[in-house]
């Protein structure tokens with residue numbers, strides 16, 4: 001039976017999380033399906049950042065490091081993030097960027113590996129991991145004399161049986177939305193004496209994560225995607241408590257010192273996660289991030305991450321069903337797994353050509369998703385991304401569904417617009433075929 005607009009409206013009316021969207025600024029006429037890239041603005045953020053500027057900075061000045069709690073903000077926000085990722089209090093700090101934090105934890109992991117398993121000389125990751133993760137790993141491997149081995153998803157388990165020292169994976173793939181089984185892969189890595197480092201950029205606030213239950217070793221994640229912390233918001237770091245005091249991260253700045261205000265000439269790392277801080281932290285950005293995190297505090301009383309996950313799956317299921325019912329015959333494929341356990345909070349459609357222009361035409365209509373180019377290096381047997389005969393994965397139209405603020409009626413209208421763009425061949429207009437710097 002085909003789904004109707006009225007059915008979608010009924011789903012919104014019965015949605016226990018519906019009130020959460022009132023916590024965000026959602027521009028008129030926009031259906032925002034890109035919260036996996038840059039989350040929306042929490043309504044409290046502008047006033048909160050203004051207060052930090054006018055009162056805490058403007059009036060209280062340097063006293064605010066103590067009186068406004070600036071100095072401990074990375075730890076305080078870390079505790080708010082911890083509850084979303086199965087970490088305990090005192091195990092997470094909000095700081096720096098995902099790329100920089102990955103450098104710190106991968107470095108620490110290699111330090112442990114060099115002591116515990118000096119013969120193991122390979123870092124394993126996925127070829128389709130987000131490039132910055134691969135670039136950071138490549139640089140560190142060069143510096144430390146390790147080899148970076150990139151594999152396809154089905155090559156991960158076999159690769160562990162070589163001389164793998166560290167397995168570094170992103171939990172939910174940015175391009176396809178496919179989700180790894182964190183507990184199973186971590187256990188498989190540990191069974192061969194390999195450490196597991198997880199990037200939660202597309203997981204934190206989007207899918208339930210339980211780092212301690214999975215016995216993961218290190219994790220990093222992003223503040224400006226599903227956590228709605230604002231452009232360039234501080235990211236976060238988690239270290240398994242049993243490793244936390246064991247290794248120094250290499251960016252041994254004074255904020256990670258055991259007693260920064262003793263101003264001693266020698267470095268002594270702070271106990272626990274605090275040593276993963278480097279220098280003075282951005283208070284305006286942290287204040288904005290806290291506004292995003294506090295919506296999750298409100299969500300907690302409505303069922304928390306379990307309820308958000310149930311809604312996210314209902315939204316992505318609905319989108320897939322509607323695309324298949326209403327946009328059939330237009331050459332769209334599905335890159336995201338149908339299996340719930342293997343799906344993040346986004347849906348990626350494939351198309352042999354025109355993906356970029358279709359996304360541009362949708363943006364013009366107020367339906368904001370994004371385009372990700374196919375991976376020309378991956379021979380997967382799927383359609384090539386251009387007609388030029390090269391092999392590779394096809395280009396992707398990517399749609400993120402943030403359950404905090406996307407509704408079922410939004411999904412209906414997004415698919416209706418997609419249908420119209422395809423049926424009218426509107427996407428072939430020249431203005432939709434010119435590439436911008438940021439896709």
Ligand SMILES: *Cc1c(COP(=O)(O)O)cnc(C)c1O
Nearest residue numbers: 097098099130132170174199201
């Ligand atoms: C978004 C994302 C990043 C972003 O890193 P920045 O340092 O914030 O630029 C890193 N890794 C993954 C897997 C991501 O999805």
